[in-house]
Amino acid sequence: MQFVLLWTTGMDYWRKPLDIDRYKIPHGTIHIIKDRCKGCNFCIEFCSNKVLEVSDEFNAKGYHPPQVKDPAGCVACKLCELICPEFAIYVTEDKQETIPKEDPHEN
Amino acid sequence: MSRNDIHPMDKLIRADRMPHIWCSGCGLGTNFSCFLSALDQSGLDTDKCVIVSGIGCTGRIPGYTNIDSYHTTHGRAIPFATGLKLANPELTVTVFSGDGDLFAIGGNHFIHAARRNVDINIICVNNFNYGMTGGQYGPTTPLDAITTTSPYGNYEHPFNLVHVAAGSGAVFVARWTSLHVRRLTKSIKEALLKKGFTFIEIISPCPTSYGRRNKLGDGLEEMKYYQKNSVISHGIDPKDTDLDLNGKIVVGKFIDIDKPTFLDKQPDLLSMAEKNKK
Ligand SMILES: Cc1ncc(C[n+]2csc(CCOP(=O)(O)OP(=O)(O)O)c2C)c(N)n1
Ligand code: SF4
Ligand code: SF4
Ligand code: SF4
Ligand SMILES: [Mg+2]
Numbered sequence: 159m160q161f162v163l164l165w166t167t168g169m170d171y172w173r174k175p176l177d178i179d180r181y182k183i184p185h186g187t188i189h190i191i192k193d194r195c196k197g198c199n200f201c202i203e204f205c206s207n208k209v210l211e212v213s214d215e216f217n218a219k220g221y222h223p224p225q226v227k228d229p230a231g232c233v234a235c236k237l238c239e240l241i242c243p244e245f246a247i248y249v250t251e252d253k254q255e256t257i258p259k260e261d262p263h264e265n
Numbered sequence: 266m267s268r269n270d271i272h273p274m275d276k277l278i279r280a281d282r283m284p285h286i287w288c289s290g291c292g293l294g295t296n297f298s299c300f301l302s303a304l305d306q307s308g309l310d311t312d313k314c315v316i317v318s319g320i321g322c323t324g325r326i327p328g329y330t331n332i333d334s335y336h337t338t339h340g341r342a343i344p345f346a347t348g349l350k351l352a353n354p355e356l357t358v359t360v361f362s363g364d365g366d367l368f369a370i371g372g373n374h375f376i377h378a379a380r381r382n383v384d385i386n387i388i389c390v391n392n393f394n395y396g397m398t399g400g401q402y403g404p405t406t407p408l409d410a411i412t413t414t415s416p417y418g419n420y421e422h423p424f425n426l427v428h429v430a431a432g433s434g435a436v437f438v439a440r441w442t443s444l445h446v447r448r449l450t451k452s453i454k455e456a457l458l459k460k461g462f463t464f465i466e467i468i469s470p471c472p473t474s475y476g477r478r479n480k481l482g483d484g485l486e487e488m489k490y491y492q493k494n495s496v497i498s499h500g501i502d503p504k505d506t507d508l509d510l511n512g513k514i515v516v517g518k519f520i521d522i523d524k525p526t527f528l529d530k531q532p533d534l535l536s537m538a539e540k541n542k543k
Binding site for chain 2: 191240243
């Protein structure tokens with residue numbers, strides 16, 4: 159068996175999906191409302207692409223808000239947005255130039 | 266505020282009341298976020314949705330929403346919600362309250378609203394204690410758990426809430442933890458759109474009043490514990506989902522059935538009564 163390692167958004171594939179060229183992996187931009195954060199670290203821990211990290215900075219309440227460690231790694235899954243108890247982080251999906259033209263499974 | 270500071274959920278929360286009162290690492294904000302996402306995705310007219318709570322940390326949730334909300338007296342969220350639904354059947358009524366509020370002081374209301382299949386949705390945040398009043402044990406506290414009123418370990422047997430709900434007649438019963446944000450959101454959306462008495466239990470970290478005394482670590486540690494110990498078992502008999510202090514947490518959708526609701530027979534009965542008058 160042949161294993162192909164793809165390095166696209168910081169994700170490792172154990173095999174290359176057959177139709178990978180037809181799909182664009184979404185990309186997101188992360189927005190952090192620093193003064194709302196209470197430093198629970200849920201967003202940092204549960205982002206599966208490990209895009210975020212704790213910053214050294216203090217916010218108005220004395221917590222360390224997250225900061226973006228790997229901006230290219232964000233796939234706009236918005237898990238951080240949903241799990242944040244403080245409505246302090248959200249993600250907007252960037253526009254993609256290519257849309258898959260045909261679906262081979264259609265016929 | 267710059268454009269960058271407007272969170273997509275700010276349309277459904279009272280943003281001017283942020284930050285909320287909940288502790289760092291508390292699961293309540295996450296549970297609330299999932300509810301708002303579910304409401305947003307449900308396609309329901311938010312002007313026809315109401316949220317009701319009793320008293321407790323969980324009871325603060327309605328105060329942070331932009332939709333119509335009622336923060337009622339301790340244990341009485343379900344009677345208020347029942348009244349709302351009966352007076353105005355076109356409303357989607359959701360009760361969001363704590364384990365103590367709904368199953369200690371409010372326990373009787375719960376079983377009878379479920380028995381009657383009143384068309385309301387109950388979301389119960391189970392943090393295994395009375396969080397707001399300083400961490401006393403309550404009807405969901407696991408055996409041997411340390412609380413302020415059980416310093417040598419709790420010796421009362423707890424309710425298994427999903428089993429109580431199913432046994433009392435709920436038509437939809439699910440349990441998730443605060444970590445299962447997507448599945449929880451999906452279940453809440455299903456419950457909002459389902460007719461009849463629905464029940465969702467959310468196992469949720471309360472690091473300040475409960476976690477600390479039971480050496481469960483901070484909120485993040487508790488979330489990691491859920492990640493390691495949750496077992497998804499859709500359709501399993503709720504009697505086989507008991508929880509204990511350090512064991513596995515069975516989660517999933519356990520019940521999804523249909524039967525006539527409390528209001529379904531009303532039009533027939535009314536016309537019979539009208540005929541009798543003549
Ligand atoms: C009639 C009445 N009795 C007692 C209280 C005190 N009290 C306030 S909140 C609460 C328990 C809350 O526990 P729970 O419903 O589990 O909510 P949590 O804070 O854990 O989210 C109690 C006993 C009260 N407010 N009113
Ligand atoms: S959107 Fe997903 S990938 Fe991007 S930072 Fe949030 S959790 Fe990570
Ligand atoms: S989840 Fe929210 S409150 Fe917690 S660390 Fe991340 S941004 Fe801060
Ligand atoms: S006491 Fe517990 S339930 Fe209440 S806000 Fe703090 S962590 Fe949450
Ligand atoms: Mg409680």
